[in-house]
Amino acid sequence: MGDERVSEPAVGDFGRPRARDRPWLMRTYSGHSTAQASNELYRTNLAKGQTGLSIAFDLPTQTGYDPDHPLAAGEVGKVGVPVVHIGHMAALLDGIPVGDMNTSMTINATANWLLALYIANAEAQGVDRTQLRGTVQNDLVKEFLSRGTYIYGPEASRRLTVDTVTYCAAHLPRWNPMNVCSYHLQEAGATPVQEIAYSLATAIGVLDAVKESGRIDDADFDRVFGSISFFVNAGIRFVEEVCKMRAFTELWDRIGRERYGVEDAKARRFRYGVQVNSLGLTEAQPENNVQRIVLEMLAVTLSKDARARSIQLPAWNEALGLPTPWDQQWSLRIQQVLAHETDLLEYDDLFAGSHVIEARTAELVDAASAELDDVLGLGGAFEAIDELKSRLVASHTDRLRLIESGDLTVVGVNRFTEATPSPLGGDGAILRVDPTVHDEMVADVERWRAGRDQADVDRALAALCAAAAGSENVLPASIELAKAGGTTGEWAAALRDVFGEYRAPTGVGAAPGVRSARLREVAEIVRAMPDGPPRFLVAKPGLDGHSNGAEQIAVAARDAGMEVIYQGIRQTPDTIAAVARDEDPDVIGLSILSGSHLDLVPAVIDRLRAHGVGAPVIVGGIIPEDDRHVLEASGAARVYTPKDFEIGRIMADIVQLVTQDRAD
Numbered sequence: 001m002g003d004e005r006v007s008e009p010a011v012g013d014f015g016r017p018r019a020r021d022r023p024w025l026m027r028t029y030s031g032h033s034t035a036q037a038s039n040e041l042y043r044t045n046l047a048k049g050q051t052g053l054s055i056a057f058d059l060p061t062q063t064g065y066d067p068d069h070p071l072a073a074g075e076v077g078k079v080g081v082p083v084v085h086i087g088h089m090a091a092l093l094d095g096i097p098v099g100d101m102n103t104s105m106t107i108n109a110t111a112n113w114l115l116a117l118y119i120a121n122a123e124a125q126g127v128d129r130t131q132l133r134g135t136v137q138n139d140l141v142k143e144f145l146s147r148g149t150y151i152y153g154p155e156a157s158r159r160l161t162v163d164t165v166t167y168c169a170a171h172l173p174r175w176n177p178m179n180v181c182s183y184h185l186q187e188a189g190a191t192p193v194q195e196i197a198y199s200l201a202t203a204i205g206v207l208d209a210v211k212e213s214g215r216i217d218d219a220d221f222d223r224v225f226g227s228i229s230f231f232v233n234a235g236i237r238f239v240e241e242v243c244k245m246r247a248f249t250e251l252w253d254r255i256g257r258e259r260y261g262v263e264d265a266k267a268r269r270f271r272y273g274v275q276v277n278s279l280g281l282t283e284a285q286p287e288n289n290v291q292r293i294v295l296e297m298l299a300v301t302l303s304k305d306a307r308a309r310s311i312q313l314p315a316w317n318e319a320l321g322l323p324t325p326w327d328q329q330w331s332l333r334i335q336q337v338l339a340h341e342t343d344l345l346e347y348d349d350l351f352a353g354s355h356v357i358e359a360r361t362a363e364l365v366d367a368a369s370a371e372l373d374d375v376l377g378l379g380g381a382f383e384a385i386d387e388l389k390s391r392l393v394a395s396h397t398d399r400l401r402l403i404e405s406g407d408l409t410v411v412g413v414n415r416f417t418e419a420t421p422s423p424l425g426g427d428g429a430i431l432r433v434d435p436t437v438h439d440e441m442v443a444d445v446e447r448w449r450a451g452r453d454q455a456d457v458d459r460a461l462a463a464l465c466a467a468a469a470g471s472e473n474v475l476p477a478s479i480e481l482a483k484a485g486g487t488t489g490e491w492a493a494a495l496r497d498v499f500g501e502y503r504a505p506t507g508v509g510a511a512p513g514v515r516s517a518r519l520r521e522v523a524e525i526v527r528a529m530p531d532g533p534p535r536f537l538v539a540k541p542g543l544d545g546h547s548n549g550a551e552q553i554a555v556a557a558r559d560a561g562m563e564v565i566y567q568g569i570r571q572t573p574d575t576i577a578a579v580a581r582d583e584d585p586d587v588i589g590l591s592i593l594s595g596s597h598l599d600l601v602p603a604v605i606d607r608l609r610a611h612g613v614g615a616p617v618i619v620g621g622i623i624p625e626d627d628r629h630v631l632e633a634s635g636a637a638r639v640y641t642p643k644d645f646e647i648g649r650i651m652a653d654i655v656q657l658v659t660q661d662r663a664d
Contacts, residue, residue, distance in 0.1 A: 018346040023339040024301070025102060025310035027054035028328045029275060031081030033437050035091035038081040041325060043095060048329055049336055052102040053134075054312050055092070056080035057114070059543035059594055062149040063570070064110050064492025067441035070572055074599030075543045076438040079322075080106075083114065084445050084487050089121040099127040103134035104179070104273065104310070109151040111138040112160050113491045116478035119172075135176040135229055135273070138164055141202040141381045142181045144504040145389050146188035148545015148569045151492060154382040156499035160474065161206050166215040167475040169224050176229040178206060179273070186233035187279045188548050189396025192244045192364060195233070197371035198388055200251060201381035203228055207260065208380075215473075225256055226267030229309075234296040235277040240364075241299035243357055245306040247364040248272070251372075273310035274300045281319040283642045285412030285419050289316040294334060301338060304349040311335055319642055321430030321624050322595060389507035393551050400552055401516050404646055413645055430624060433595070445487060452485035460484040461494050468498040506547070506568050508554045518648025519560050525655055526561035534658040537585035537615075538566040539576045541600040542592065545569050549620060550591035556647045557654070573600065577607035585615050586658045592621040602634040609635075616657050620644075 028045050031038040042053060058080040060072040066084055067076045076082050083089055099122070107114045115136050119129050140157035143150040150157065161178055168177035182190070182199035190198065207225065210216055216224055232248070234241050249270040256268035276296035281289045293313050300308040313331035315323030338344060351357040378384035402408035409415045460481035467477045474495075481491060526533045538554045540547060547569050554566040565583050580588055588608070592600060601619055608617065616637040623631070628639045637657060640650060 018343070021304070021345040023051075023345065024308050024335075025052040025273070026050055026332060026335045026339070027052045027104060027273075027310055027312035028332055029054045029056050029106070029312045029314075030328060031056035031058075032079075032322060032431065033077040033081070033433050034441070035081055035083060035088040039092050039094050039096070042092075044325060045328065045332065046096070048332060050332055052104065052310055053096070054104045055106065057105070057107055058082045059149065059545075061114075061488055062107060062110060063543050063545075064113075064151050064488060064496075065543070066445050066487050066489030067438060068445060069489060071543055071570065073438070073542075073603070074596035075594060076441050077433050078595040082441055083117065084441070084489070085448050085485060086117055086120055086124075086482050087448060089117040090124070093121060098122050098125065099131045101133070102310075103132075105134065105136050108137055108140055108143050108147075108149055109157070110488060110492060111136040112164055112475055112478055113482075113488060115164065115175075116475060116482045120479050120482040129172055131174070132172055133174045135179045136164065137179040137181050137231060138177065139179060139181040139199075139202060139231075141198070141205070141385070141388075142184045143545070144385045144502075145198070145392055146184040146546075146548070148504070148547055149543075150502060150504060150545075152495065152499040153502035154385060156495075157502075158206060158209055158382055160495075162209045162213055163473045163475055165206065165210050165224065165227070166213060167473055168227065169216060169220060173223075176227055176271075178203075178227075179229050179231045180206075181231040183231050183233040183275060185392065186235060186277065187546075188392045189399055190392055191395055192240055192247075193367045193371050194391065194395060196244065196248055196251065196364065196368035197375060198381060199230065199232075200248075200255065200368070200372055201375040203230075204255065204259070204376070205380045205382045211260075221260065222262050222264045222267045225260055225262045226264065226269070226271075230270065230272040232272050232274050232300070232308075233277055233279075234274055234299045236280050236292055236296060238295055238299050239356070239360065241296070242303055242306075242351065243360040243364055245272075245300060245308075246303060246351075246357070246361045247368060249306045250361070250365055251368060270306070271309050273312070274308040275312045275314060276300075278314050278318060280410070281314060281316075282410060282413050283319045284417070285422070286317050286319060287422050287424060288412050289314075289319070290330075293331065297334065297338065301344065303351050304347070305352070317424070317430060319622065321622065322433070324428070324431045386505045386507075389505045393507035393555065396548060396552060397555055400645070400647060404516055404518070404648060410645075413643065435599075448485065448487070456484040457481070457486050457490070460486055461490060464491065464494050465498055468495055503568055506551060506554070506566055508551055508558070508564070508566055516648050518646070519556060519651060522560040522648060522651045522655055525652075529655075529659070531662055533562050534586040534655065535563045535565065535584065536654065537576075537580055537583060537588045538564060538591065539571055539579070539588065539604075540569045540591050541571055541573055541576055541604055542594060542596050543570055544592055544594035544596070544621075546593045547591070549593070550589075552647065553589060553591070553620065553650070556651055560651045560655075562651075562654075573603040573607045576604050577611045577613065580608055580613045580615065581611040586661065587654055588613075588615050588617045589654075590617060590619045590621075592619070592623075595622065597621060597623055598627060598630060601631050601636060605635040616661050618654065618657070 059075045165177040168175045180203045182195045252270040253268045256262035315327035464477040467474045618638040620640040
C-alpha cells in the first residue's frame, strides 16, 4: 500500500503540493441487536467517511447456534449481530453495494458458512462472486488459545480453512480467505515474540495443508500465498510495537521465499489490518484510553514499510460496555485526522536507518525465529495447542503480577489514581441491547423455518454432510444450503455430527505459579484453616469464550492453596449447578464478559439453589456499575470488574467469604 500515490495534492511548505500515499482502509468494528439495526449503523458510519465494513457477529452466530438453542439464552445480539439465515444477510447489507465494498467478517468456526451466506446474497443481488472483496478471519488456532469461539477440533478446523482457501483461489480471486489473527494472542498475554511466532506457525500450518491438498497448482501458489492476510494488535509499548511490525514483515517475506519459493515480491508483502489493544483499556479513568488508542495507532502507521492496510479502533469506553454510535464516530475521526490533516502520508519510512529501531527489530526477528522453530519442532501450531496455551497463561500471569506489584505502571489503575470525576459518564454512556431482542429473534427463526421448503433444506444438509465426511470441498454445499434457507445452527449441527465437538485446554494446570507477596500471605491463611482449604468452582456460563480472566483467577486461587475446579468455557446454568452439586464447592465464581450477566447470573443462582447448593457466588467481568446492585439483589455475594486488578486482594476476599460462610 505504501507505494501507491494519489493525485490529491497536499500543501507543503510555501504552498507547494506534495504527493500523498493512499490512506489505509478505515473501519469500525460493529454490529448489535438485529440485522436491521446493524445495517442502519453501517450506513451511518459509511456516510461519516468509513471506507470498509468490519462486521461483528454475536456469539451464537460465531459458535453455530440458532437463537432458540439453550446456550444462546442471554447472548443474542449482545456483542454483535445475529445472522441466522440468508434473509438476515440481505437485511444486514441492504442498500450497501457489496460489489464495491471491502467487507471484513470476524468469524472463525462458522467462517465457511458466513462466507456462503455472503456469496449467496451477493448473487441474489446480481453481483458476481468474482467481484467480491473482503476478508474472513478464519483462524482457529487463536480460538483454541485465546478467544474460545471454536466448535470442531484442530484437524477438522484446519480442513474447513483449507476448503475456504482453495475455494476462494478458484472462485473469489479478490477475497482474503484467511486472516491470521495475532490480535487475541496479545489479549491473552502473549509477548511480542510469542505473538509473531504463534501466528506465523498458524499460517504455515494452513499453507502446508493447502499444498498437501493437491487442489492448487504450483503456478498458482504465489497468488494463494499473497491472499493470506493478518490481523494484529498494537499495544502501548510504542517502540516495541513498531519493531514488531517490521519483524513480522521481514519474517513473512523470508517464509515466502525460503519455505514456499514465492518469487513475486508483491505476493510476499505482509498485509495486515489492525485493531489497537483492548487488553490495556481501563475501566478506571476511561478517558485515558483516548491517548492510549492514538499512541497505539501511531505504532502501525508511522512506519511506511510496515504500515497497516486497514485499521479499526476501539472506543474509549469499551472497558465499560458496548460503545454508542457517537463513541465509534470519535474513533473514526481519530483516523481521519491522522490521514487527512497531518503530513504523515507525504513521506517515506520515518524509521529507515534508525539504529534503535533496526537493533530491536533484529532482536525480535531472532527471538521469534527461534520460538517459531520450537513450535514447528512440536509438530506445528495445530498440533501443539496444549503447550502453547500453557505458555500464554504463564505469560499473562507474569503481566498481571507486574501490574499488581507496581513494577508495570498503568496510569489511573495502580499509579496516579487520584482523579476528578469524568463528565463523560451517566445515562446513555454505553449502548444497551434491548432484552426483547432474544424473543424477537426466536420468533423470527421459527417463522423462517415454517416458510421454507424443508425438503430442499434436508437435501442440502445431506449433501453438506456427505462432503464433510468425504474429501469434497464443503463450501459449494454450504452455498446451496444458504440458498435453500438453512440456518447457522443447522449448518453447524450437521458438521458436529461429522466432526464432533472439541474442548480446548485451559492451560491452568501446567502454568507455573508466580506468587506475589499478597498471595503468599493468603496461602499461609489457607494452610491454617481448620476445615481445610476452600474448594473453589470457577465457571463460565453462556457462550463467552474470553477465558483469560477466569484462567488467571483459577491460577491465583491454586497458588493461594485452594482446591480449584475449572472445566473451561461454554457451560449452561444447569451444567454449572450440576457440577456444584457433585463437587460441593465452598465458593462459586462466574466470569462473564459478553454483557449477558443480567440474564445468566440470576439463572445460575436459581439453578444452584434448586439443587440445594448454598455456597456463596461471586461474579467477575465487564459489568457496568449500575448493574452491580442488580446482581447483588439476585444473590451475588461479590462483584468484581476490571478495575479490581489486585488478584491477591480478591483471593483474600474469597477466603474471608468462605470463613464467614463456614461459621454461619
